[in-house]
Amino acid sequence: MKHILVSQPKPAVPEKSPFYEVAQKHQVEIGYKPFIRVVGVTLKEFRAQRIEILDHTAVIFTSRSTVDSFFHICEEARITVPETMKYICQTEAVALYLQKYIVYRKRKISFADGSFTSLVEQIVKHKEEKFLLALSEPHKPELPETLKTLKLAVDPVILSRTVAADLEEVDLSTIDLLALYSPSDVKALIEKFGTENLPAIAVFGGSTLRTAFEAGLTVVANAPTPIAPSMVKAIDLYLQKLAKGEEIIPVEPVEDAEKEEFIRTQQHKLAKKSRTRRTTTATK
Numbered sequence: 001m002k003h004i005l006v007s008q009p010k011p012a013v014p015e016k017s018p019f020y021e022v023a024q025k026h027q028v029e030i031g032y033k034p035f036i037r038v039v040g041v042t043l044k045e046f047r048a049q050r051i052e053i054l055d056h057t058a059v060i061f062t063s064r065s066t067v068d069s070f071f072h073i074c075e076e077a078r079i080t081v082p083e084t085m086k087y088i089c090q091t092e093a094v095a096l097y098l099q100k101y102i103v104y105r106k107r108k109i110s111f112a113d114g115s116f117t118s119l120v121e122q123i124v125k126h127k128e129e130k131f132l133l134a135l136s137e138p139h140k141p142e143l144p145e146t147l148k149t150l151k152l153a154v155d156p157v158i159l160s161r162t163v164a165a166d167l168e169e170v171d172l173s174t175i176d177l178l179a180l181y182s183p184s185d186v187k188a189l190i191e192k193f194g195t196e197n198l199p200a201i202a203v204f205g206g207s208t209l210r211t212a213f214e215a216g217l218t219v220v221a222n223a224p225t226p227i228a229p230s231m232v233k234a235i236d237l238y239l240q241k242l243a244k245g246e247e248i249i250p251v252e253p254v255e256d257a258e259k260e261e262f263i264r265t266q267q268h269k270l271a272k273k274s275r276t277r278r279t280t281t282a283t284k
Contacts (some may be wrong), residue, residue, distance in 0.1 A: 001242055004028055005170070005199075006026035006179040007035040013067045015195055018232040026239045029072065033170055035180070035188040038136060040069035043076045051157045053079055058086035058129035061155075062119070062143070064097045066134035071101045084108070086129060090119050101282050120146060124266055127152055136160040138184060140207050164188040177220075177238075179231055183211035190215055202238065204231045205250075210253045218252040257264070 004019075010032035011017040023030045041163035045172035053074065061067050074081055081102075087109045089095040098104060110125070112118035120143075123131065131154040133144060147154040162184045172178075173191055180186055181204045189198070195216055203209050212219050221228070221238040228234035241248060 001026070001028055001239060003031065003175050004177045004179060005031045005033060006231075007181055007185045008032055008179075009034055011120045018230070019235075022232055022236050022239070025236070026243070028176075028239070031175075033167070034165050035167065035185040036162050036182065037165050038063075038160050038162050039066040040065070040072055041158060043073060045266070046077075046157070046159070049157055049252065050172060051155055053081070053132065056132040056155065057084070058088060058126055058128045058131050060088045060119075060123060060131055060133045061094050061098075062090040062134070062139075063136060063160075066136055066159045067094065067097055070134055073159065073228050085253055086110075086126060088112075088119070088122050088126065088131075089115060116142065119143070120127070120266060122278045123147065123152065124150070131155070132157060134159045136162055138162060146266075164191060167192045172197075172199055177202060177235070179204075179235060180208060180212070181205070181231070183207050186211045186217070190217075200238075202231065202235055204234075209251065211251050220248050222251045258272075 004023075006019060011019075014020055014030075015091070017030075017280065019030045022028070046118045046155055059070065061070070071081075073079075080272070085108065087095070087102075089098070089109070089111040091114045092111045095109050100110060110122050112122045130154065131147070133147065133154050133156045135144070135156055135158050137160070144154065144156045162182075164184075167188065170192075177200045178198070179202045180189065186203070186208060198217065200220045201212060201217055202223075203212055203219055204223050209219060209222050221234040223229060223231045223234040225234070228237055238248070
């Protein structure tokens with residue numbers, strides 16, 4: 001193992017990246033090359049979805065690219081977003097990014113810790129709102145499907161699209177391990193290079209793992225897991241196994257029972273609160 005290619009932009013200061021420690025520890029070279037890029041939809045594409053922004057009282061953002069596209073669309077369509085609009089973000093970083101466009105006020109901006117369950121809990125706390133769910137295409141279906149299952153007032157809208165980056169300069173014959181971060185990374189890889197004679201592959205995220213598995217690719221390391229919460233740790237553990245000559249068992253997707261139980265719990269809570277409201281109203 002000599003060369004690892006990470007499908008992410010090169011860090012501003014590579015020496016401060018966690019991958020730098022892995023490179024020093026295992027004497028490997030780390031390269032960076034985004035396999036995808038994100039572009040905002042046009043006003044025409046937005047209008048074709050027949051979504052009225054001002055019909056909503058809250059916007060759900062899962063990425064900074066959808067934040068940019070949302071406010072760009074508003075500007076181009078001459079839509080003035082009311083100060084009463086609420087914003088629910090997947091992470092604090094996305095929430096802070098809103099400062100580029102609006103005055104940051106905690107009373108109207110809330111954020112999750114980056115996990116699916118935390119985001120859903122934040123949304124449920126504001127269940128009375130009419131939500132606009134800002135999405136990038138392609139996207140994981142679990143969030144819109146879960147919000148639909150919970151019977152919340154949510155309108156999904158595509159605000160950006162993921163397209164393949166130029167991979168002409170990538171020579172896979174010089175790469176020993178590919179670190180892929182999204183299903184789109186996997187699709188870009190296959191579209192350009194096919195599925196034969198690929199390097200070893202590490203992936204981040206359950207959907208990325210499923211996409212790679214369904215495409216017939218062999219995955220040797222994945223994150224997040226209890227023992228490998230990050231891609232860096234997953235690769236570190238894989239390299240340790242190689243160094244020890246241990247057998248590398250291919251990774252396969254597993255059903256997330258905890259997530260299913262979480263959704264059922266949220267359904268129960270919302271149903272219970274709904275019954276309580278109806279009982280209170282009937283009593284009055």
